[in-house]
Amino acid sequence: MTSSPSDTQAPTTPANLISPSQTSNSINLKWDASQDNVGVTGYDIYQGTTLLTRTTGTTYTVTGLTPQTAYTFIVKAADAAGNVSNASTPLTISTLSPTADTQAPTAPKNTAASAITDTSVTLNWTAATDNVGVTGYQIFQGSTNIASTPSTTYTVTGLTQNTSYTFKIKALDAAGNSSPFSNTVTIKTLAVNDTQAPTAPANLTSSTKTDTTVVLQWSAATDNIGVTAYDIYQGTTLVGSVGGTTLTYTVTGLTASSPYTFTVKAKDASGNVSAASNAVTVTTNATGTVTAPAWAPNTAYALNAEVTYGGVVYKCRTAHTSLNGWEPPNVPALWLKK
Template identity: 60%
Template sequence: MVHCVTQQQPMAGVVVGDTQAPTAPTNLAAAGTTATATNLAWTAATDNIGVTAYDVYQGATLKATVTTTSYSVTGLTASTAYSFTVKAKDAAGNVSGASNAVSVTTTAATDTQAPTAPTNLAASGTTATATNLAWTAATDNIGVTAYDVYQGTTLKATVTTTSYSVTGLTASTAYSFTVKAKDAAGNISGASNIVNVTTLAATTTAYCASKGTDASGEVIANVDFASIYNFSTATVGYENFTSVSTDIAKGTSYSITITPQWFYGTYAEGYAVFIDYNNDGDFTDAGEKVFTKSATTASYVTGNITIPTTATTGSTRMRVAMKYNGIPTACETFSYGQVEDYTVNITASSTVRMSSSEPIATKKETSLTVYPNPASSEIAIEGVSNDSTVEIYNRNGQLVKTVDLKSNGNKISVSDLLSGIYIVKCFDTTYKTVKTTKLIKK
């Protein structure tokens, strides 16, 4: 009998009995890195039988398997750090240790795409000297950062919101406005649609008269409201400051501080503030008496005024009155005290701008502590951070002293000041506040 033995052959491409892993690839390096890609290359690994492929890792994630000693990585994110390694493997499935790690940070994105043009530009609330613009936001592949508002071909303002209140216009005059969007890379969109506006004819609203008959002994020394910060020492019963104005936004609360000045003693004064919210030429409508304070000998009075959302957009009158020993009415002639009129421009909530002289983004008028008060030689400041600048003004509104608390601490010498009443104003850059109080120098 003949016995036949059949010998089993190994499968094609598989090395029987190979348990030795390749050496690790070396000299892994990256080149030609852009915002979204980089090119990897390395020195080949060796193996007792032969290296068949390389696994490329992005961090701990297998990115690709290649048979060459280079690989182009794509799909990366701009300005982002990445780490890469490579492992070799052979036909038996043995895998080497990792190569050296190479770290790559992609470059910043090169943005050359301009935003879309803003749309639906429209004007509302046009008066003889102002109009309110609003538009639909533009879009951008990265993001819109600001809008340039043009009056004709002249750049009027740059804003980050989708609305802007234009002031300083001339009565009975035609204007055209457009808006362009821009991004962080400086790409600028085409112009929006053109909106044409003709301001109203100039009119003089005949507001009722109000005044103090005798202001020789007591006057309103300072009115502090939104961006209005007005000093006066004139001894007349009525002062017209309608050329002094501020923007106030619907639905927003503002503090008001009124400071009296007495020439022959200290008197009890009552206060009232009126705003013609519907711009109808009077202060008799509901809610137009916006602040009152009973008679007091305080060196200043303060309160808050919230602008109603139903107020008429545009410029209107604000009246501030101080009356000896009683709260004044809007149209009263009284014996002792003073009345001052101002202009306020009522805007949509997102269009309020601080005055150009305001050095801090957020204005918040609150009290702070100055002691001793009255003082003769030195005062200490409390209620603000050390990262503050203190300005001291005399009764005429003149800046007489500036002190940096960061350099000088919270103590300020006032020995060089003349006797009298001063305004102390602290600009706190840490908390983005402006705080005001009064100082009496002995």
């Protein structure tokens, strides 16, 4: 009995290695079939010196590549006996540039509010989708973008108690495309059970007067939460209101050579009202005359307040508290000579 002779003949070298097509992250390879005395069983695909795979056909697509990058490939043929051909002619080919992403994500859905307190609210929404991937969300309070987050929940803080707010969400992708707005959710923060009134405004004075006007100024009141407004009274009649950070008011429409008594009260957001300030009684000037008080140090002067110094009248250009050495002639940035 005789044994079959062993096969030691390698296949012919694969010829005409080409790349019919490429993308930004893949390269398609194609070559002519090799010949073998018994039969070719497969082809080994190399990227540089690294064996990627063995395939039985004469085409193969290499994936997972980097955009705009050159790669070199060779192919070897193998038979059943383990004989391997010489390498094909190397092919160097580059992947393409990535395709620009101009498709925006879908709008987030089902925006809702929970855990509402007097100063905060938690927003939740259903995730948006994108052809590449959503990278984050923008939170809008009204028309203002107040924050960004990669998740589908966000807690807004620093709100004012007993106040209405509207919120909506946009989705973003890595290319900077932004989605349409989500649905809008409107909430009202909780009211704090605040029963503590502000302190009474102090040091109510009149800095300037004419025959028909009186300029009032006072020291700020304090409150456990915050002063929101000041009400100015002429006797028992409310004649005006200013915001919680304004400490001056000009009463107009008065009669010449007439006495008037004024007080000021502070208010907070819960409607608590302070006791009245000290009362100040001012007599308006005779028609056509203006009387300005003498300048003094350590005195709070409001914008447009008038003083006399050295027989000259000066008008305040910037609200400030005077100091020794800040006499009107010495600080033209604070006082304008009339």
